[in-house]
Amino acid sequence: TIRPVRRSYYDPSSAPGKGVVWEWENDSGSWTPYDMDVGITIQRAYEKQHPWVDLSAIGFCYVIDFATMGQINRQTQRKRRVRRRLDMVYPLVSGTLPKSQSWPASPGAAAAPPVPACACPQCLLVMSVKATVSAAGPGTATLQPRKVPAVPPANPKAPVPASGTKAPDSMATVRGSLKPLAAQGSRWQAASTPTLSSASSNTSPPGAGSGKASRPGLGTLNRNHLQRLAIAQSRVLIASGVPTVPVKNLTGSSPVNPALAGITGILMSAAGLPVCLTRPPKLVLHPPPVSKSEIQSIPGISHTCRKTTKKQAKKGKTPEEVLKKYLQKVRHPPDEDCTICMERLSAPSGYKGPQPAIKPDLVGKLVKCGHVFHLHCLVAMYNNGNKDGSLQCPTCKTIYGVKTGTQPPGKMEYHIIPHALPGHSDCKTIRIIYNIPPGVQGPEHPNPGKSFTARGFPRHCYLPDSEKGRKVLKLLLVAWDRRLIFAIGTSSTTGESDTVIWNEIHHKTEFGSNLTGHGYPDINYLDNVLAELAAQGITEESLTQEKD
Numbered sequence: 447t448i449r450p451v452r453r454s455y456y457d458p459s460s461a462p463g464k465g466v467v468w469e470w471e472n473d474s475g476s477w478t479p480y481d482m483d484v485g486i487t488i489q490r491a492y493e494k495q496h497p498w499v500d501l502s503a504i505g506f507c508y509v510i511d512f513a514t515m516g517q518i519n520r521q522t523q524r525k526r527r528v529r530r531r532l533d534m535v536y537p538l539v540s541g542t543l544p545k546s547q548s549w550p551a552s553p554g555a556a557a558a559p560p561v562p563a564c565a566c567p568q569c570l571l572v573m574s575v576k577a578t579v580s581a582a583g584p585g586t587a588t589l590q591p592r593k594v595p596a597v598p599p600a601n602p603k604a605p606v607p608a609s610g611t612k613a614p615d616s617m618a619t620v621r622g623s624l625k626p627l628a629a630q631g632s633r634w635q636a637a638s639t640p641t642l643s644s645a646s647s648n649t650s651p652p653g654a655g656s657g658k659a660s661r662p663g664l665g666t667l668n669r670n671h672l673q674r675l676a677i678a679q680s681r682v683l684i685a686s687g688v689p690t691v692p693v694k695n696l697t698g699s700s701p702v703n704p705a706l707a708g709i710t711g712i713l714m715s716a717a718g719l720p721v722c723l724t725r726p727p728k729l730v731l732h733p734p735p736v737s738k739s740e741i742q743s744i745p746g747i748s749h750t751c752r753k754t755t756k757k758q759a760k761k762g763k764t765p766e767e768v769l770k771k772y773l774q775k776v777r778h779p780p781d782e783d784c785t786i787c788m789e790r791l792s793a794p795s796g797y798k799g800p801q802p803a804i805k806p807d808l809v810g811k812l813v814k815c816g817h818v819f820h821l822h823c824l825v826a827m828y829n830n831g832n833k834d835g836s837l838q839c840p841t842c843k844t845i846y847g848v849k850t851g852t853q854p855p856g857k858m859e860y861h862i863i864p865h866a867l868p869g870h871s872d873c874k875t876i877r878i879i880y881n882i883p884p885g886v887q888g889p890e891h892p893n894p895g896k897s898f899t900a901r902g903f904p905r906h907c908y909l910p911d912s913e914k915g916r917k918v919l920k921l922l923l924v925a926w927d928r929r930l931i932f933a934i935g936t937s938s939t940t941g942e943s944d945t946v947i948w949n950e951i952h953h954k955t956e957f958g959s960n961l962t963g964h965g966y967p968d969i970n971y972l973d974n975v976l977a978e979l980a981a982q983g984i985t986e987e988s989l990t991q992e993k994d
Contacts, residue, residue: 454482455539456482456486456536458538460486460489460490461482461485461486461488461489461490462482462485462486462534462536463536463538464489464532465532465533465534465536466485466489466530466531466532466534467479467480467485467530467531467533467534468480468484468485468488468489468528468529468530468531469528469529469530469531469940470517470526470527470528471526471527471528471529472526473731473902474901474902474905474955475901475902475903476901476902476937476939476940476942477529477939477940477942478939478940483504484501484504484506487499487501487504488501488510489530491510491512492512492530496512497511497512497513498510498511498512498513499512502520507519507520507521508520510528515527515528515529515530516528727959727961728959729956729959729961729962730956730957730958730959730965731906731955731956731957731958732906732957733863733865733875733877733908733957733958734865736863736864736865740863740864741861741862741863742861742862742864743861743862744860744861744862744876744911744916744919746916747860747916747919747920747923750859750860750861751857751858751859751860752857752858752860752923752926752927753855753856753857753858754853754855754856754926754927754929765802765825765828765829765833766802766803766804766825768828768835768837768847769810769821769824769825769828769837771846771847772812772813772814772837772846772847773810773811773812773813773821773824774810774811774813775808775809775810775811775821776809776810776811776818779791779792779809779818780818782818784796784818784819784820784823785817785819785840785841786819786820786823786824786826786827786840787820787823789820791809791818791819791820793807794806794807794820794822795807795820795822795823797820797822797823797826799826799830800826800829801822802822802825802826802829804821804822804825805821805822806820806822807820807822808820808821808822809821810824812837812839812844812846814839814844814846815839815841815842815844817839817841817842819840824837827840832850832851832852832890834847834848834849834850835847835848836848836849836850836983843981845982845983848928848983848991849928849930849982849983850928850929850930851928851929851930851931851932851933851949852888852890852891852929852933852934853882853926853929853930853931853932853933853949854882854885854887854888854891854898854900854932854934854946855882855883855885856880856881856882856883856903856932857880857881857882858878858879858880858881858923858926858931859878859879859881860876860877860878860879860919860923861876861877862874862875862876862877862911863875863877865957867908867910867957867958867966867967868958868959868960868965868966868967869966869967869968869969870910870912870915870966870967872912873910873911873912873915874911875908875909875910875911875957876908876909876910876911876915876916876919877906877907877908878906878907878908878909878919878922878953879904879905879906879907880903880904880905880907880931880932881903881904881905882900882903882932882946883900883903884897884898884899884900885897885898885900886898887934887944891934892934892935892944893944896944897944898934898944898945898946899942899944899945899946900945900946901937901940901942901945901946903946905953905955906955906957907953907954907955908954908955908956908957908966909954909972910966910972914972915972917976917986918972918975918976918979920989921976921979921984921985921986921988921989922951922979924984924988924989925951925979925982925984928982928984930949930951930982930984931948931949931951932946932947932948932949933946933947933949934946934947935947950978950981950982951975951978951979951982952964952971952974952975952978953975954966954968954971
């Protein structure tokens, strides 16, 4: 699938212009950045020293409390930590910027040429909501009394409606009348551009809510009416074979979600796009509660727990002795480069670091794969690695000996639970629980003596309790014993350094869904993870080696 990408430009005074990124803490303990436009909204309120900001006006049912640096879900009242980073520096540009590369367009700017709409569900939903918010420029916002959550309670400045004021069930208003098509009754067309009203907040534009009565529209419908409108539209479209488009929770307690759902359907219908509003699948990270009596050990695998405590013992006395087992000397080097130092093999090694006790012009060939290198370079590469008696070809990754890693001490638990994974209804589930505490890095780690963090532990992972699933578990146990499951490094998700990270062996951490790509169903997962284990030198032969 090929999709276009684009680069957006922002004012130097905005959050990205100042290198500011706002992030929220996810369930695994790592940090996820907000979308750029959401981050700009949060930063704008932060700079104005507002005690909190409500993101309902841009379609999200969250309140950001700057006093506690927390995000509160208006529906569930769940709280998450947020943080503000200042290390994301973007380059500055000057000159006239193309209009099509920024959104929303500035008031009065010439409209960009129409772009053919993508028909995928993601684009239809996101672009329709953005178009709605973009259309609601200064002067079109409408202040409406609405129910403000009791959080944060300690803030006396938060606007709270007087008791007895009834909050409307919708925050959306439509300028103009809605005319149902008489022949179908399933599509609605707006007589003029629909607009999403802004939330009642300290950042509302001047002149908004001047007291003029708004025309009848979605603002006069309560949640039940909006839901019935969406469901009626959906049933007709489903009957006609129109693909469904997931839209945010139609039955939630927030007034924003059903309003956005209704507006989304109207916008798409007005543009001639068929739409069916359905409830999207929910993220299911964990199985239903399981009692201790329901947990079973895995047949053919002893114990239910495995620990690692210290570094593997070195298996070679000196680097030269290790290399001697895997190399053949080459008297007449080929006319090509050494892929380690990038010098010609016929010339001395170009390695400039600590000099090994070996001549720099000697050349050797690895016996399995046949790749040729300077012996001087191979010794230096071995000294800079784990020095565990194994060697990995830097060209083709062929492993010589038994490869071990630098995984910090921890515990791995594994057992069977009486629930089935999506796509594996014919068997139960193997649950793996990894637990690694924070600690101090050892001599084999990137920064010896420095402390490291361990975010998101214990981490729960899942395999089907099938023949292939048990095979994968046995090989994962070998990988655990060889300290290859985790490593200490820089997180590709959060950018945090000196933290425990996955080490190129993918795990499924989502039990009942696959919204993140780390769940089920995934018909290729077991084959893929077997290939990843093989790339670390762990195959069925490894099981025999471990027994020996």
